[in-house]
Amino acid sequence: MPVPAALDTLDVFGTHGALPIALAGAVLVVIAWGLGSLFGHGRRTALWVAMLTCLAVIGWLTIGLTVVTHTGGTGGVNLTPGQEIQRALETGAREPWLNLVGNIVLFIPFGTVAALLTRSGLVLRVLTGTALGFALSACIEATQYLLGRVADVDDIILNTSGAFLGALAAALVLALGAGDPSSRRGRGARSEA
Structure with a gap:
């Protein structure tokens, strides 16, 4: 999912709409948490709103901008793992580095929220967040290919990372007991016994 050449970091997060989507999503998360708390589901409701916000930002930056700015093309597929990553590391040029770092950073919140929504232990949370990130990235690359852009296996690798x-x-934060209601219940139940 290379960032279009005309965009720099400020443009991606400012004028092209990702920052307003993220801010609106943050406000919705707070509202959802508050309303959900009234009915006893504040955390999960807020997490689902956060997931929708992540999907909106990712969708806009990867598909929405393509639809709005792309003039068409023949597309293509790069199935050589590491080719674009190596190019970014070797050239040190700004655009490949922005693509490299941006593809990783874009999916960190998604993986975080997916793990927080998973109700089981550390390993399952990590596997769920990673697998969903992989699946979402693969769907995005397939869609970009259908829209006439290049589908790149490196983007899937970076997004999944x-x-x-x-x-x-x-998962580590939850495993350490910070914010994991099930671990507190388990400790409380053991101490009462």
Whole structure:
């Protein structure tokens, strides 16, 4: 999912709409948390709103901007793992680096929220966040190919890595007991026995 050449970091997060979507999503998460708390489901409701926000930002940056700015083309497929990653590392040019880092960073929140929504232990949370990140990225690449852009296996690798990092961070925090209601219930139940 290369960032269009005309876009720089400020443009991607400002004038092209990702920042407003993210801010609106953050407000909705807070509202959902508050309303959900009234009915006893604040955390999960807020997490689902956060997931929808992640999907909206990812969808806009990967598909929406393509639809709006792309003039068409023959598309293509790069199935050589590491080719674009190596190019970014070797050239040190700004655009390949922005693509490399951007593809990872874009999926960290997605992996985090997916892991937080998973109700089981550390390994399942990490696997769920990573697998969903992989599936979403593969769908995006297929869609980009159908829209006349190049589908790149490196984008899937980078996006999946970002989802993995987010899922791992969330799972570790929950495993350490910070914010994991089930672990507190388990400790409380053991101490009462």
